[in-house]
Structure formats: C-alpha cells, structure tokens
Amino acid sequence: MNRVKVDEEEYWHSSKCKAFTFDDEDDELSQLKESKRAVNSLRDIVDDDDDLEKFSWSGEPVGSISWSIKETASTSNTPEGSDLGLQKGSSSIASFPKQASSYSLSSFFKGRNKHGSFQSLSDALTDTGFKNYAPELRRPKSEYKDYDSVWSPKETVRRLQSGKVCSLERFHSLQEKLLLLDEAVAGHDGNVIMAVLIFLKRTLKKEVLFHELELRQVALRHLIHFLKDTGDQKLLLDLFRFLDRMEEVALTQYREHLAIQDAEKRKEFLKGCIGLPFSSEDSALVQDHYTLLERQIIIEANDKHLEAAAQTEIFRKHPRKASILNMPLVTTLFYSCFYHYAEAEGTFSSPANLKKTFKISDKQYVLTALAARAKLRAWHDVDALFTTKNWLGYTKKKAPIGFHRVVEILQRNNAPVQVLQDYVRLVEDVETKLNFAMKYKCHDVVIDTYKDLKDRLQLMAYRCKVDRGSPAEEKIDSILNNPQIRWKN
C-alpha cells in the first residue's frame, strides 16, 4: 500500500504525467476563451455568416459527390444544385490546367480489350455456361478462335492479369494445372490466383486439390479466404480437417452459432461445439457459453411466465426491458441480482448459483450485486453485502473493490446522505474521503475527519459552510470547545 502511494506521489510529479494537464501559468483554457472572445466580437463587424460560407473551406462543399447524391436523387429535373456544382467545377478546372498530366492510369499497364467488355475472366472459365442466362450475348464462333491458341501457363496468367479472355479448360493434366497455379501465384494477383483456384476446385478431386495446396501455402491461404468469404463452410471444414488444423476446425464451427437466431437451436448447436478440439482454455469457455445460454433459457421461460401472471411484485414494479437471452454473463448476474436476489443457492436463477457455476470473482460479484441492489434502493442488502462477522461475532465492513468505488456506485444511484455517509466514512484514503464527504455534504464525516486530523483551522473554515443553527454547527462548536483536544494548529 505504502509503495503504491510513493509511486503515485512520484507519478504526479514526474514529467510524463504532466503530459495532459493544462499548465496553470500558461492557461490553455483562458487562451481558448480569449480566442473565442475575439472570434465572437468579430461577428459584430462581419455580419453575414451565409456569405462567409462561399469563401470558407468549411461545411460540406457544394458540389461534392455525397451532396450531389442527395440533390439529384431528390429532384426529378435538373436541380439548381447541379448548376452550383457546375460553377464550382469550372472554376476548379480553370485553376488546374489540364496539361498537368497527359497520362491516364489505365494506359500504363493494361492491354485493355477495347471492345471486349463482355468478356470476363469467368467467361473464360466456363464458356459453355454463358448461354444459360444470356443467349443473345454469345459471341460469334470466330471470336472463340482466341481460345484455341495454345497459350503456355505463363502466357495464360499474363493474359488473365491484363484482363484478356483466356480459356483454362485446355489445361487437362494435373501437371499442367499445377503449373498454371504456380504461375498465377508467382504473379501475385489475387484475382488471377482465385480464377485458377476456382478452375482447379471444379476440375480436381477434393483430396488431390487439398494435397497439392498443402504444398502451396500462398494458394492455400487464398482458397481459405475465398471459402470464408463465400460461406462455403463445409468445404472449409473439410480442408482444415485435411490439414489437421483442428483448432481452426473448432473455431470455424463455433462461429456458425452466430447465424442461429433461435435460442433453443443455438443452445443445441453450442452443445455440439463442446467436444470440438479447441485449445484447453477456449474449451472451458465454450462450455461456459453453452451453460450460460442453457440457464438463460430456463430463466427466461420462468420469468416471462411470472411477469405475465403479474403476481410477483418485483416484475410488476420493474417490468423487464428486454429478454435475458444471449446477454453476457455479467449482465445475467445483474439481472439475477435484480430479480432473484433472495433465492437460495439451489435455484438456477439465484446469484449465488451463477457465481459458483461460472467461478465469478468476488470483485465482479460484489460490483454487480451492489449496482443491482442500489438501483432498487435496497440499502439493507447493500449493507449486508459488506458486513462480515468474525469468529467472535463482531461485525466488520469489508469491500473487495475498495469503498471509494462503493461510494461512486451508490452516488450514481442517488443514495440518500444517511446511506452514503456510512461508506464515505470507510474510504481508506483520507484525502479522497474528505473530497467525497464535502462533495456529497456528509457533514459528520467531514467534521470527524478534521477532528481526527486535529486540524482546527479547517474545522473553523468548515463551520462557515454548514447551515446556521444546524446540528452540524452545534457539533463543530462542541468539538472546538472541547479543551481535551490538542490541535495541531
């Protein structure tokens, strides 16, 4: 404790912490205010704000694309706005001579097929499928001639890269296909690699493909990404199994639960996930996930019923805002502390049961229970939460989270001063305690603390802050008049 304090002390004085404090001597705030003032005073001189916009860089520029979408979409005729855009545009063109560059991006690398826009890489893969959806778009037979040309794998890849049509179907043997794949990988163009992979996926046996890909990691990763993207879960799992990447198998399968909306089905699915080859840590967590949802389903059914029956006071007074299904564990614990606090450990919905089943830490438990009970203004429960009895039967207050946190939470829930001051009194750090006590007007705590500190001057100063004739004033007076106290000042 002491060491921490020293550290803290050092900390506050070390330079790195000044990083974000605003120096008093050079008060930033006053500077900001000053410039604000100046700005505001100028408004009197310069009157029209709207006028200003045209010069200023601020606001959404008239004629920007997102602005124009709104404009052109909302009116059916040529909108006035676009005229503005035009104006603006002509000025921008005027200021930027076109001769700045005579290049166009596409002209550098692409041997683009000028009239070949119909032809895509995919046409090249399965030219026969073409007629299925658009027979009128079939090219005359003569145009297919290109396909018959015997391109080497290397040439084929290069043609694909530059967006030209090139049939892959002529690569029959496994060896040729692999050569093609290797060339594609060497070209680094993900699009072409995919083209070849899809071709291989279609024309090779799964096992053969997997085996070859195992030797070609780059291509393998592209395929995995593709399968993830397209949601081809089955093939993806097969592939991971083949590669013996069991953790990936487990995670991929687990991921699927996100798509299941129905709680019961999701639960069953998670149950199936428990046996999957997760790492040992994850395995315990997935088990917890399942158990939690299982509990939530039971609690939800039960509470829905209770709420509908309108017999239970707590549900009548505080109707549930949402279902508890699929909520995180801590939220569930809060819920349980809110609606099921007094239940015995035996019931699934009791806080104690949740704490035990999921090995929730004391800290987490106390924080959550405190927040829930404070929200209900159940101050008696709050009191019980921190009261421990030792073996002699004496009671003592203890908080695993520190009493300053207790005070914060109580205060956030508008606890009355009588409740608050008991906990303010227990705050360990004297300075924090005094701050809290003054902020929340816990006079007794302030007075007692100054008394303990033997700080007569502060106590006298505080006397001016309390109401005339109040019990607090009387108390201060009696202390100040007590001759037994040896004041330090």
Next chain:
Amino acid sequence: MAAHLSSGRVNLTTLREAGRRELREFLDKCAGSKAIVWDEYLTGPFGLIAQYSLLKEHEVEKMFTLKPGRLPPADVKNIIFFVRPRLELMDIIADNVLSEDRIRSPQRDFHILFVPRRSLLCEQRLKDQGILGAFIHREEYSLDLIPFDGDLLSMESESAFKECYLENDQTSLYHAAKGLMTLQALYGTIPQIFGKGECARHVANMMIRMKREFSGSQNPVFPVFDTLLLLDRNVDSMTPLATQLTYEGLIDEIYGIQNTYVKLPPEKFAPKKQGEGGKDLPTEPKKLQLNSAEELYAEIRDKNFNAVGSVLSKRAKIISAAFEERHHAKTVGEIKQFVSQLPHMQAARSSLANHTSIAELIKDITTSEDFFDNLTVEQEFMSGVDTDKVNSYVEDCIAQKHPLIKILRLVCLQSVCNSGLKQKVLDYYKREILQTYGYEHILTLNNLEKAGLLKPQTSGRNNYPTIRKTLRLWMDDVNEQNPHDISYVYSGYAPLSVRLAQLLARPGWRSIEEVLKMLPGPHFEERQQLPTGLQKKRQHGENKVTLVFFLGGVTYAEIAALRFLSQMEDGGTEYVIAATKLINGTSWMKSLMEKLEPPPF
C-alpha cells in the same frame, strides 16, 4: 480545389489529374445520359478525385446510393454501378437489375465500374444470379493511391491489415504494388527501396517483377523520389494502440476523420447572433473538411494538443488587429484596400472560430478524469512500468463495462510492451472480458492472437526494454510547445515506425541491426536501375525525398512525426507518406473484430 496537393515537395496534382482522366475516359465509353449508383463507401474517396461537376460534364444526370430494391426512376440511357468488388454488393446490384420494370420503363444500359480492381469472384456471383450478361461495360478503375494532401496518399482499403496479417491474403499488397508502379510511371523510378517486414518484402518483390514485365512501356521520367521505405504495420503494432496526442490525431481519435472530413456535434458551431438567444440549435452534425488548404489548420494539425491553445490565441489577436485597421482607413484608397482584404479576413475568422470550437470540444475530453487515467496507464506500459501483471485500471474499466474496444486497445498495448503477457495474466483478462462482454468474443480474441497483438509470452523473454532503449522510444524530457524530437506526438513516446525511418536516413540501419532482428520480418535493401541520363544530380543542400509506405495503415500522429522530421532544419530528408489506410486504434481494432451479426448470405 486541389491546390493543397501541389504545395508539397512532390506535386500530387499530377496523380489526381491522371485519376480524373481515366474517369472521364470511362464515362465517355457509356455514351448518352447516365445515372451513377454508388457503393456508399466509395463516395468519400472519389470526392478527393472529382467533384460532381466533372461527372456532370460527362452527362451524369443522377446519382443514387446503392441499396436493395428497385432503382429510383431516372430518365437516362445508362445506369452505372460504381462498386468495390464485394460479394454482398453484387447481390444488391442483382436485386436492382432484376427488379427493373422491363415493360414500362424504357430499356436502359447497365455498366459496372469496379474499384480498384475487377474481380472474378464478383463476376461469378453476378453470373450465378443470372445477370452478368446484362452489363455492357464491366471495367475497373484503379484508384489505388488517392491523394489526401500535399504529402499524403492512402489506398483507403479498410481490410488490408486483416487480410495481410490474419488471412495471409496478399491481394491488397498486389494493389499496393500496382499503386507504386503508377507512382513510378508518373514520378520516375525510385532508385532505392528499403523495407522491414514480410509484407514489405512481398511488395518489393512484386514491384521488381512488374518493373521487369513492363520495362520498355514506360515513359522516361526524371525521378522525384530518392528512396522508398516499405514498413509492415506489424513491425510496430504498438503505435496505433496508444492515444494520439496531436491536434489532428485527437480529432481522429474522438470524432473519426473520413476522407479528410470530420463530423462534429453541432452545438458549439451554432451561430450566436445578438438577440437570437440560442433558439434553433442545429441538429445536423457539423461537417468540416480538414486539409492543408486551410492555413490555420496546416499550422496546428501536427502540434501536440497542449500547444494548440497558444497558437489560436495569437491568431485571434492578429485577426482582431487586422479588423481594427478599418478605423485607420481614411482615404477611399485605404478603404478600398481594406474591403478587398475582407474575404480573406472573413475566411480566417471563420477558420479560427471553427478550430476554437473544436479545441474546446477536445479539451472537454482531454481534461476528463477518465482520459487522464487511460493515458497514464498507456504511458506506464510504454515506458515499461508493471507490464507483467494485471493492471487494476484495466480491471476497473472492464468492471464498469467501458467500450470493449478501449479495453482491447489497452490489453493489446500491454501485451506488445511486454513481448506477450504471462499466461496467467492473459487468461485472467480473457476471462474477465468474455464474462463481461459475451463469450462470442472468443473469436475476436483469437483474431488478435493470430495477428500477434495479444499473445502469451512464449520465449519467456521480454525484448521490449532493449528495443525501447536502443531506439529511444521513451523520452522523459518531452517539450510539447517547441519539440526537438518526434516523441512530442505521444507526449513522451516516439513512434517506433517513424524512429526506423529517422534512423534509416541517418546514420543508417546498420547501427541497429540487433534490434531490427528482434522485430518481426526481414529487413532488406534493393536498388532499381535508372535509365541512362535520368540519374539524379542533387543540388548542393537539396533535401532527399523519401516515400514511406505503411502496409496495414498509418496514424495521424505518425504522419505528424514524419512531417516534423521533414521540417527539421538539418534533417536532409523530406517525407511523403502512403498507406493502405489512415487508421487509429479504434478503427484498427474494429477491423480485427469478428462481425457478430450473421453474414448477409
């Protein structure tokens, strides 16, 4: 509108102009009136290339956002879809096309423009939906590197980091290499390439290979860049996790800057005129563009936030004085001169007003207790304090259910600063997180482990202290007002990535071989032959130009640090920055989190 792009050492207007030209070429291919249906994500990046006016000149009459259902009516000949190559978008397009009323509405031509690359997968998808044949033009628009500012380029590829480091899919690296080839075509071959990391190695390989393949087809251009430095994001995964403390960095951390625009809560921007008494508060967020075209912003964007206030107040005095001048203007000529300056002064005033408001908004947050506590813990981790045990602040944050991303940033930062967490500590954090936020986050935690951000300490050795000391990543004597070292951008922490760039320029990486070996991936150097006659003869005292390319994203604080190095008097090197994406810790974490809603197909 793009003057700021030519303000830097390298004129990036050329790149923008090339992009505009290609766009015009494509639009002209689809003869007649047109409507564009936009993948909403693209409107931001496109806005940096072209405004509506350019489209309008090429007969674009309507623009819509891509969404399922029937397309809104539009009396145009062509419907063009501008989309990223994503499967889910193909399904929406299919829905649009299939619900066209063929009988009642006149026949319209469909086209697709894929950005930045055509994709076989997507075309296959369209084919499966039976509509591939409906498109007359299917083309790609290689918007790889988009100019954001005079010294800044981004690919705005959200998923690049995830693809590279989680999926090991190098498609975005291919795009990066393509983008670099475009740059070289416009600005000349870059003679020296340095790199650190697996992805850097790949990109360099691809560039060299592409160069071989396209040799001959290139116009001889005098080289503008001297050096290219390729850096893997996972060589320095620490920097984005920490909270940026520059003005621009904080705007991004708090409000998120998208394609140079930021949306701010409107309250502080309400026009306060006398007698109106605060009625009609605007409810729409205030949208501002942030770039170096604005003089004041250019001055303060890269400063530590603590140094911003004094600049603003100085500015205020200058502007006030300028307006006071009007009292001294006696002759007609003087008055005329004053009036002629008014527009400029008004713009300056408006700019000052905006930034004063933004600074106030940010200050409300940076002075909050929680911001301070969070920063304190980050700085403890980065300076190597207590990284090997459970941190009580992190514990508290979990208990109070602070946003999960905040927790993950802190825990990952601790892990990185400790070369992995002790198994016991890691297990504890994992358990607390899953119990509080839901077990399904097992998947996200696994992703973070795979990406190396959150891991158990396997070697039993913590290399971080050595790295920190050798690279001087933690500076105790930081000066935020008048910095003399890049560490000012994080008020003490010098971003590792930028330190590597700095040390490369002087005295060279040979001095830090040992540390380089501790960081992931290979480091390397390549040279590219320049055509004869194009060798650069440097004028005496002329600075070198280095392009630093961050594979996996760059933060505004790192950009600020590089700009700081550019401006150092005896620095000798000026930097241009490129990245797959402009990121901050939050957007980065988000890209690694498992999407928890079911997939749309």
